[in-house]
Amino acid sequence: MSHHHHLAIDRLKHANPDNAAVDTFMQAHAFPLVEGPKVTFVFRGTVEAVHLKSWVYGLPNSQPLVQLPGTDLWHLTLEIPRKSRVEYKFEIVRGGNGHWIEDPLNPYRATDPFGANSVVHGEGYTVPEWTQLDRDARPGVLEPWIIKSKAFNDIRHFNVYLPARFRKTRRYPLIWVHDGPDYVRFANLKTVLDNLIHRLEIPDVIVALSGSPNRLGEYADDERHARFVTEEAVPDLEKRLPLIGAPRGRCLMGASFGGVAALSTAVRYPGFYGRLLLQSGSFAFSDIGHQNKRGPAFEPVVRFMNRFRENPVLVAEKAFLSCGMHESLIYENRSLVPMLQATEMDLRYVEARDGHNWENWRDRLREGLAWLFPGPLRMVYE
Template identity: 30%
Template sequence: MPQPVPTHTIPPRLKRTVRPERVATPGADEAARDPRAFWRAVEDGGTPVVGEDDGTGHRPVTFLWRGGDELADVILVANKIADADSYDHNRMERVPGTDVWHLTYRMRGDWRASYTVAPVPADGAPAPEGSLSAMTRLRRERALAVADPEDRPAVARWFDALAHAVPDPLARERLDATASVVSLPEAPPELWRPVGGRAAAGASTGASAGTGPSADERAPAEGEVTTAELVSDRLGNTRTVWVHRPALAPPDGRPWPVAVLLDGRDWHSLPLAPLLDGLIADGTLPPALTVMVDSLDPATRTRELACDDAFVDFLGHELLPWLGDRHGITGDPGRTLVAGQSLGGLTAVYAAHRAPHRFGRALSQSGSFWWPNVAVTGGESERMARLVAGADTVPGRIHLSAGLNEWALLDANRRLRDALSARGADLGRDPGYVALTEYNGGHDRACWRAGLPEGLVFLTSDWER
């Protein structure tokens, strides 16, 4: 049976106070006059339709859906823009007498987000059984658990709509089989993006795409990815791990540096290996073994990635020795990093704090440094910042990143950065050992995959090439 989610891992419920500005949709008059010609133009350019900079660094961004009287609502579900408190704000309007549903936001030109569209049927028919993913079902459970009684009907309505959510069929970019992506022209380039069928360093995408990489960049030497099932005595479970070994080895026969990536199934399925091959081939990253560690099911992930000592012991005393038996890996913590997102970002920093002899570098994307939930701990929150303030040592380098739309954790990331900087100064460390990147996005794999190379470069710039 599924294990209950510990309530102290439920993020604090903070209602968004500022929402994106809705503006009139450019082209709505043309859609009313000739819907077929309107759709032909949209199909040629893809969606969303992105307008010109208005002189303030913002652009109109128009999302569209094609449907008729069979629909009661069409809801745009953009990461950290849409939530249970904003159902009406994210409803598309229908051009009367047409099959054109539309919604236009005025957004800063560096915005990136994954999104889906939820066409809600007029007959009230429920979505097929199992339409909500395991993670979305967990989010529903969490949201209802922390919602005020008067807000619970709105939360339930929101998740009922999410059950109908699908990718945008005309989107220029896809996150995976379940979601689309919008990347405005000034958003950071996505180095992972395939060119000629392969990921290549230097490629930029979306509305800001350039000419692409050279032929040499398109075909870096392929590394090898091996898959194994790793049994953990400490955790009492078994999980899949994927190990990427690049074609280039460390110079002079030196042992392999190691990068441990949590939530490894997401990274393996990207796929991450071609990106690593390209970045190592062009010297952006040094040769290193990358081990991607599966997180099993949501309940197990939530338990293990909440500053769990047993999980840190698994990483240091089971995973790394297992890897060392198969490859000549370094024992230098300054050449060993751990990376994660959300609770995984919290765990990455906690692992470097608790096991500094093994993990000297940490990469945290959207780290859940609000943890634990103050509402269920009698007042305690942001434990990681408190641990850092009293630490005997700090990691060699730490790279944090968080989205400007992550209102529940952005300030906590800033406070952790400040705590790390202050403690580092006390210990005589160069203040540049910790960095925080703030991007215009949310709690979003589309942003994480775009930002991962920056964090890896920061952490490995002194590793041997």
């Protein structure tokens, strides 16, 4: 057998199959077909063309599938490194019109506020068990919270997570989460908190799950946002809940533009927040001029990042930074690391073979939260 025939699709091709043989092939495998580092994407149907659309930085974002002659089977084999996650869609062309669909043969989907993508797991990737519902873990509760904001001149609603064994007599750290509802829906944040607390990997924490009606605006270094969080919301929470109320007990967290919101708020109030959890932050900057290729939403971000890069100061004692290697933002995030380290910040930086998506952010939560807030597992034995 030649080297190429190690793959199931090559063996099928070699056999000059008809549609009946393709039926047998389809029944024998799950798709996409992962064989070592090779992943074969497959689509079946009478169409004019099929393209794989993926969001992997460094790969072309559209690649054609090839039709197996005499059949309605389309296929494409790519090399996907071990433990990777790749999100994709198929573009199906019929009657000259293309439309994007999820892979009908793949039951795994990743959802986000814009819809869903199919997701393929490279060999060796497994969904971490601590992200899944654990019946032994007592669930915390979500309490609605309302703040009348002077900064925004409107009323802000969000949920506050209280741990299962919440007691008024204790003192808790506070984590302010940007895009909180998305973190709960798409990154299982509530389940993750329940599980990590249950396993004593993080202490009991209180978590504000805030959102924004205009995140691209408010999260891009908007002075009003920093003021709302720091001068209105956090003081209100600290007044009405048993919180530590010191930098070591205040954390800002966010992904993508939420990461920019977290960092820029900390920069506007240096020393107020002791902990930062920044995931795939949209930390766009320019080394010369203020041009950026990412569009107008990024202009305030570039201005903020360029300012911060000129004069990086220690804004929080400890931070966790993560980014996916398949993201275009990997360059910006890597660039931030030595800068933050130079401020003598206690920094943990982690990369994953993943993209700009909620599962990536979900899978890094344990490491990030436990690094920022180590739990009592060394001392407590239930």
